[in-house]
Amino acid sequence: MRAYRLGFAVALVVFAFDQLAKWIVTGPMGLTLVGDEHYFLPFFQFTLTHNEGISLGLLNATNPVGRWMLVALTAAIAIGVAVWIGREKNRIDQAALGMVLGGALGNILDRTVHGYVVDFLDLHFGEFRPFLVFNVGDAAISIAVVILLLRAFLTRKEGTKETIEHA
Secondary structure, eight states: OGGGGHHHHHHHHHHHHHHHHHHHTTTTTOOOSTTEEEEETTTTEEEEEEOOGGGGGGGOOOOOHHHHHHHHHHHHHHHOOOOOOOHHOOOHHHHHHHHHHHHHHHHHHHHHSSSSEEEEEOOOOOTTTTSBBBBHHHHHHHHHHHHHHHHHHHHHTTTHHHHHHHO
């Protein structure tokens, strides 16, 4: 159990922070209608959106069947990530997988409760927006994927060098 505790602890922190941030934006900050904005910096603002699809607006679920299919798909992915955390030995990978799991769980909860995912982080440079509006869970998932990809491409597997030398 100790081996994968880090991944699940990270997932819990990401999930809690994601839900807290969404509550602050839609509660105390008063962004209640889609399109409501709060300017923070010249290149960053809070803009409330309701995402009925997945990343980049793909697989929009504008009806109940689509909504629950997305919940099921995301839940299946989350279960797969949880199993991976339980088998992963590398602590950096465990933490990154925890980030993915926490972000996915936050988005699953939103979609289950509201029928959409609450997004509000709006990074832009003038009119240029390199990203769609996103949330803390989305950011955690994106950062984790970069970490996992970098580790996969930049670290050498044990035995790879030996296999090459003996060939």
